[in-house]
Amino acid sequence: MTRFAHRIRAAIVDLDGTMLDTVPDFYVAINRMRADFGLHQPVTHEQIAQLVGKGSEHLIRGVLALDYDxxxxxxxxxxxxxxxxxxxIAINGDHSTLYPDVKEGLRALKEEGLKLAVVTNKPMNFAGPLLDRKGLRGYFDFVFGGDSFPKKKPDPMPLTEACKALGCPPEQVVALGDSSNDAHAARAAGCYVLTVPYGYNHGVPVHEIESDGIVDTLLEAATLIRQHNRDVL
Structure with missing residues (x-):
């Protein structure tokens, strides 16, 4: 893992593929939408996972492109x-599940004194209720969705604005995510980035992402950050 040059004071955490496996929710909603169009051959979980992460419109355009020019x-x-x-909206959270050690990791980050923000490309009317339902909202000082700013990840704007809200310069912030979207946005914003290996990343191996390290869980990320902050005291 790359050694951080500054004490870490905040973390920006992705949602889909980082805290929650939401593909099962997408699977149900997308295939119900397809049925409305008379398309009864289900899109697979694997196909959906490759399209997740760049916002709802990108996802639905990709799904439609499987059948239409x-x-x-x-x-x-x-x-x-x-x-x-x-x-x-009708099934939001019904089928999604927490990845291992997510709450434990968020709790450890808070105990370390870090401020936390969610930055996701998921629209706020989906992201907010999902965080509430899964008992995650209380860990975060701020939640920003794909419609919170004029641009989405991989553009750095959402992370830059989140750093401002958190009151921390980017060099004191770590972004935690599962995809190249998260890494590119973090790099351009001037944040550090740690990636988890279990998310989606558009079908590309996480090891191909340029990041400051791969952590198996958010709890491992919290442990590394705690150790780092002790070292720079």
């Missing part, structure tokens, strides 16, 4: 988004 996608995207959102 570019013109067909454009013709249907508005109706498909409306249907998808209706189905997703």
């Amino acid at each position: 570019d013109a067909g996608v454009e013709q249907r995207i508005e109706e498909a988004m409306t249907a998808y959102q209706r189905h997703y």
Whole structure:
């Protein structure tokens, strides 16, 4: 792992693929949306996992592209988004599960005195209720979704704005995520980044992401940060 040059005062945590396995929720909502269009061959979990992470519109465009050409996608995207959102809200959190040691890791980060923010490309009307339902909201000082700012990850804007909200310079912030989106945004914002190996990353191995280290769990990330902060006292 790359040695951090500064004491770490805050962490920015991704949601889908980092704290929660949400593909099962996407699977249900997307295939119900497809049924509305008369498409009864289910999209697989594996296909969905490769499309997750760049926002709802990117996800639905990718799903539609499995059956329609570019013109067909454009013709249907508005109706498909409306249907998808209706189905997703109805089941949000029903099938998603916490990854191991997520709450333990968040608790350890808070005990270390870190401020915490969620930065996800998931829209706020999905992200907020999901965090509430899974008992995660209370760990965070701020929650920012894919519609909180004009740009989404991998653009650095969401992380830059989150650092401002947290009151910490980027060089004192670690981003925790599962994908190149998280790493690229963190690098461009000037934050450190640790990646977990169990998420989605658009079907690309996590070891190909340029990060400051791979941690098996958020609890391991908290342990590394604690050790680092003791060393720089």
